[in-house]
Amino acid sequence: MTRLAMLFDASKCIGCKGCQVACKQWWGLPGSETEQTGSYENPADLGPNTWTRVTFHEYEEAGRTQWLFLAWGCVHCTQAACVDVCPTAALKHNELGLVSFERDLCNGCGYCTQACPFGVPRLEMANPLTGQAKASKCTFCQDRATNGLIPACVKTCPPGALEWGERDALIAKAKARVEWLKARGYAQAQLYGEKELGGLGRLFVLTAPPEAYGLPANPQYPTLAAGWQRGVQPFGYVAVGATVLGLAINWIATRRARLNNVEVIAPESEGEKEG
């Protein structure tokens, strides 16, 4: 099936946080107590109950200050480190090309929270001592998306800064929008997410460099994430298999040597031994 994606156009975002509220409403996520940090951001970070969040940034360029907004959440990487480290396949790419999450399968190991280059998945630790925990993150409303509906945040976005559709079409649209913005004085306007980590499922039209939005300019797939399941685990099977084989060879050799050195008698064989 054609890969679907989300396009966030920062030049259209008004920072209303409607996406944040729609996300909580659709998923029944409780609000979390927050603190005044001197910013309009609220709550201050993504969390087990906050999968989408609008971040606010100030960016100054050539004496002109831009107030930047970013609808932030899981970007659904093609090379998804979280999928590669998840030992229970709770995280995987679904048929729409999105990184889906099955809460029932999650065993709370938290490997995804450590592997994600964007720091998106969060762990809700029910009991640190016994290790009972659940991870969570934005799934692009996998229940809606796989049934032909658009994600709740896209559905609600009043200025139309969030769009949902076929990824290729959205990329073409985003590129045209970047040119349009450049022609109107946004020299730094750019598309983010087309190539990063094999291509993101959440594309961004930005009016300033990624760093100005708190985005990594060059996000890197953590090498160890691939090494664990694709390197260490097969190596383990080979190493243990070779050990078993080595022991079997030794058993045959030793048993043969032992039988050569002993005389085995049985009640029926007494006469034969004499002869």
Place this chain on the structure above:
Amino acid sequence: MATAVTDLAPARRQVLVVRFTAGERIAHWMHFVAFTVLLGTGLFLYVPALQPFTIGAAGAASRLAHRAAALLFMAAPLVYLVWSPREFFGSLKDAFTWGPDDLGWLRAAWCYYTRGYACDMPPQGKYNAGQKFNALTQIITFNLFWITGFIMWFGKGTVPPTLFMWCVVIHDLSMIATVALFLLHLYLVAVHPLMRESITAMFEGTVTEEFAREHHGKWLAERVYRRRAEHNG
């Protein structure tokens, strides 16, 4: 002509040599139980076919069991240290003391492995080179296990993510090394046609004098006989 049972020569009184103290044996079996539980519950995350054991009530139970067994695992050497300090430090010293006899053992090991008899095997101390190698690996992996395990248990989100991921990899590599040695160890004490007797050392604490002479001749002569002579004389 049938041989009457009474015609058989009276059995010589068997001499048993004490090899492991009660403290050593209890620490060993604590380690064994902890290790097998840790391995069983750990493999749930390692082997995709065992994935059903990671979810629901089974998942909650296995996560708890892994953590409880980890405490037992860490307690085992402490029991060894407190209960049998002389043997603890003696064995530790043995494991780090390598000499010409160990080189001789390594030279003869291939022949013993492929042909099933000892060719020019020099008499060995309480632990032969193979056992010392096992002990050293156990000492190293024990520390890797508990340090990386501790970080994964309590350090998530506190330690840098790269360090956390290294902990997962090191924990796994330690597991692979110890599983290979564990299989070898099980094989030698339970399957190998010439060594099965060694398991009585860990169950009853003793081995026969014959076994000790054949497998640990230097230990029998230098530690057991001489120490006895000094003690009695």
